[in-house]
Amino acid sequence: MNVRVSPTWLSQAWYGRQTFKTNPICSVANGQIKITVFRENAVGMRSMTTVAQHTGTGCFEIPNSMRAYIHHLQFAKDIVLKVSDQHIEIVAEQPSFAIQYRIDNVKHVEDVHIEPSNEDVALEIGTEDWFHICMTMPQKGILTFDCRAQKRMVTVKHSKNRWGAAIMAREKAPATASFRCRADVVRFCFKSIEQLPAFGTLIFMKCGVLKWQAGFTHVFLAPHE
Secondary structure, three states: OEEEEOHHHHHHHOOOOOOOOOOOEEEEEOOEEEEEEEEOOOOEEEEEEEEOEEEOOEEEEOOHHHHHHHHOOOOOOOEEEEEOOOEEEEEEEOOOOEEEEEEEOOOEOOOOOOOOOOOOEEEEEEHHHHHHHHHOOOOOOEEEEEEOOOOOEEEEEEOOOOOEEEEEOOOOOOOOEEEEEEHHHHHHHOOOOOOOOOEEEEEEOOOOOEEEEEOOEEEEEOOOO
């Protein structure tokens, strides 16, 4: 499998050189490349997708060494990832020089997907306003997200009443829904994202997950038990 992609986009999609307990994964199929990053296994997950030229399809773990190396290739408009059963070759070509680097012991995995339901409760909210709210959330504690049937307001409250916020949706909620999650997980997933549509969709999923999507960016938060 070969895929051509911008190293700048890759770095943004996988949070630069930040390390994780669970490695991010890369999925390539249908003319697109998707990077999925996890907060402590599966309590929080963010995926970003972009159009890409590729031959072949597949999904593999992204080792820290690969992210660290591509951080040094930000000067290139695009690079080529050549993925085989055993290794990944990273190729950067410029008018007067070329660089090739190989990473061994690549681990192939299955892509992660959470199926929607007709019983999901979805509300459109302003993207910029939502990120302003997320930036001011406490780093610790539990947050509760609530919406009420036939009301436009979505509220977020901190477990110790230290903080709270509300945001107006474009339309009234079709049903009442609630979700609880760790504050640090929300703060982690909602950062370092640029050039998004003016409105995103906040979805209280029937399976218990809270999903947010805007354009080709999706965030999934697992409920706090």
